[in-house]
Amino acid sequence: MIEGRRRIPDNLARQLQESVRGRHQAMKKNPFRWANINLRKKSVAIFVLLVTLPSLLVGYAFLNRYDIILRQQFIDSTEKNLNTIEMNLYEKIKTVGDMTDYMIYQKDFRGFMQTVETPETLDQLNAYRASIEGFVAFQLMSKSYIKSITLKGLNGNTMQLGEPVEGPEQPWIDLAKQNRGGIVWSNSYPLFSPWSGPKRVISLFRIINSFDDLSKTAGLVIVRLNESEISTLLKAAVPEQQGSIFILRPDGTVMAGGEEQLIGRLYPNEELLKTVSKSSGQVAEMEINGSNYVVIYKKMRSTGWSIVTMIKEKTMVAETNGLKVTLQILFLLVFIFGLLALIGFELTIIRPILELKKQTSRLKIGDFSARVTARSRDEIGDLGRQFNNMVLTIKDLIDKKYKLEIQQKESELRILQSQMDPHFLYNTLDMIRWTARLEKAPETSQLIEALSGFFRMSLNREKQTATLGDELEFVRAYLNLQQKRMGSKLSFSLLMEANLEQVVLPRRLIQPMVENSIKHGFVARRQGIIRVRCYRSPLDELIIEVADTGSGFAADRLNAVYNAIHGKGLDESVSGHALSNINELISLVYGSGFGIEFPTEYNQAGACVRLRIPIQTNGQEAL
Structure with missing residues (x-):
């Protein structure tokens, strides 16, 4: 059981109290220092300074400038349309x-x-x-x-x-x-x-x-x-509800567009006529019949005519009123959501952190009954659970440390013992070999020597890779032992193309394939030959073929083995098969593009298994 409260040394308690007292005094000396303000006040200040005030200022400035910007955009668009009309x-x-x-x-x-x-x-x-x-x-x-x-x-x-x-x-x-x-x-x-x-x-x-x-x-x-x-061309620039557009002659008479009763007459506003006669294209503001207008005009080449458009100010402003209201609502929503975010920040982050601070203070004075109530599954809740786990861990930390040290010593001892077993086996076989020589049994001595060498290569697990030359020597030792056992019923040949001795491949890749041929190809004690060929393909890949003249594969059995090896079948008799394990290893090491194949031309009399892997040397990464 964990003690609810544990006494801590007096000198440590005094140091903690002095530390807490020093912090309180520092806060009293400078209560307005940012570092001395608590988290809740900081969050409110951040919300006011970084959310509320900027939103109000930006909203005011934006709305204040919005009419001017949109008005200029409207004028620029109209001028562009007038140029197109002209x-x-x-x-x-x-x-x-x-x-x-x-x-x-x-x-x-x-x-x-x-x-x-x-x-x-x-x-x-x-x-x-x-x-x-x-x-x-x-x-x-x-x-x-x-x-x-x-x-x-x-x-x-x-x-x-x-x-x-x-x-x-x-x-x-x-x-x-x-x-x-x-x-x-x-x-x-x-x-x-x-x-x-x-x-x-x-x-x-x-x-x-x-x-x-x-x-x-x-x-x-x-x-x-x-x-x-x-008229259609003119009205495309300024719709009737926004204003009017017409063509004036150089003498000021209305030529086309606008009100029909004005056509052929001098335009009734003298200020507009003076303005239009000044330059070829300008923008002016004037009051006509009690209404404010923006006048935009463009003179035509060669004719001296002027295309004049008059847009009411209130229509330009009216087009932006809806957007203004939308922006005001948007700024209000930003403020409301900001306030809700502050409340959510208070409930989900600030309060749990303050509670964690309180429980940490209890733990600081030796109260190991301090616990944080984790109400959520987010990072804050996970922090509370980790705090509770930490409190439980502190009490048992020393005991666990000693237990881990003892377990580590035991593990080291077991490793040392496991390293001794192979040496004992090698020494015993060596002793039996010399005994056979003393008893004048040279063939027995040679077999024991071959078996000892086979075990040495088989049990050496320091490296994950080997050269192709070493692998073939290992296969040769294995076949020599099998040939002694089977006599004249087994013959073999090992062929390797030149300059492939230093090719690196995973250890014990060829021997299980040879063993598989002896186990399944000569089950009826038939006489046969095993041929191992290693050569370089035109695609610069290493090809290893293990062929035998044994019983071979039946067609349905060959399909079952192929499908099981390549993950396309569920034949339980093939799962755990040596070929399946080898293919899985090759796929893990070199990728799915390499592995075991069954060449059809060599599987008519006997069996042939082909292994295809990339060529890698000692200067390259093999695994």
Whole structure:
């Protein structure tokens, strides 16, 4: 039984008391030193300083900066969209302008506009029409944004290609005539199509002058673009619920987009017009009709138009309100989970450690009844159980130490005795051998000498490996003894390829295979031959073959042995078999790629077992 409380020496008790008293005095002198604060207060301070305050500060700073960051991201995204729109719109406008340039220099267009229709010129005009229709049809099919094209010659020839339309186009035609060959782009205006009803278009009007005399007018070309294609392109940058986007001419009139009643009129906000006219692309903030807007604009190349987008500030802020609330909830959850973590830390770590400290103080003054209640199976609980085990161990430590020393002495004595037995056997065999010589029995003396050598090699367990040459000598000694026993019924040969004498392999690897051949191959006392061959394979592996002319393997028996050796069968008669043990040893030493094989070509008359292992020398690790 363990004593509940054991008295400790007086001098040790005094030292412990002085130590405890010194610590208390040090804490009184400097009660605010971090090392003097107890664990519970430290955990609260760490939670407040490293969790609560950083969470509040980071949350405040994050939310304070969040609007600015998201606002800038929104503006950057809009600017990127405006650049994309400008590129796409510029490509469309340039393509249409290049098309009209082609009409000026292409003889079929000039010929159609300048040739008067008469019976003599009818065939030529029809040829012109066919060529023009082919060109225009290709343009209408490849460019979906082109609605229709109209060609008018001053000679009265007219071609309407694409969807037929009607609408107020005369003011733009007059403006094109005043421009005398320059390109005139219209504002968005309504047209009516018999095919699809009312629609809006933006059109190019251009007078085609004579190629021979540029001062002479040859005709007029009108290329109408589908306004919905352009509107879709604009609205992709700014959805209607976020604001508006429109195109302004250099004079400030609205060309397309935005509210329909403003098209063709000067934009009603003078501050916006001044801002847009200043530079090619900027961001501005302004108040329009009592609402705050962020204005982002981009000027188009070659035309002087400005793509203007107006985004309401409240829409930008509204998009972040939901995320703000989510972040506030997230910070609150972080605080709550941090508080729960502190409580869990108190219950699962701090209290058990304080209890362990209390019981350790009891043990320090000699109270071996100190015990810690282990309430969990984690590291803290394991620490408490280890403490209890330590208390139980201290009392019996000295007794166990003496017992272990006695057991160690007994073990050493048994080892010494076991080492004496082989020497006794060798000396006795040596004595019998010399007695046989004195009695003039040389054959008996030779047999005893061979048996003594066999035992010496068999019982030498200092090394786990041997060379191939030593192994073959051991097999030769064994076969010599067996040949003396069996007489002329047993013949053997040992063959080894040159330069393989120093190959290292596990000890006693070949002899059990030879013994297995004698035991199973010559069970009927038949006369036979055992051949052992050791050679190097083309794959630089060591091949050891043990073949005999005994009874051999039956086909089903060979399959059973093979499956059992390679773990594919459950034949109990093979478990513990020498071949099974050898194969298992080779797999452990060299891996699953090596082991025992049964070559079919040599198992027709007698039996043949082949062992395949890597070639390793003394300079390499064998095991």
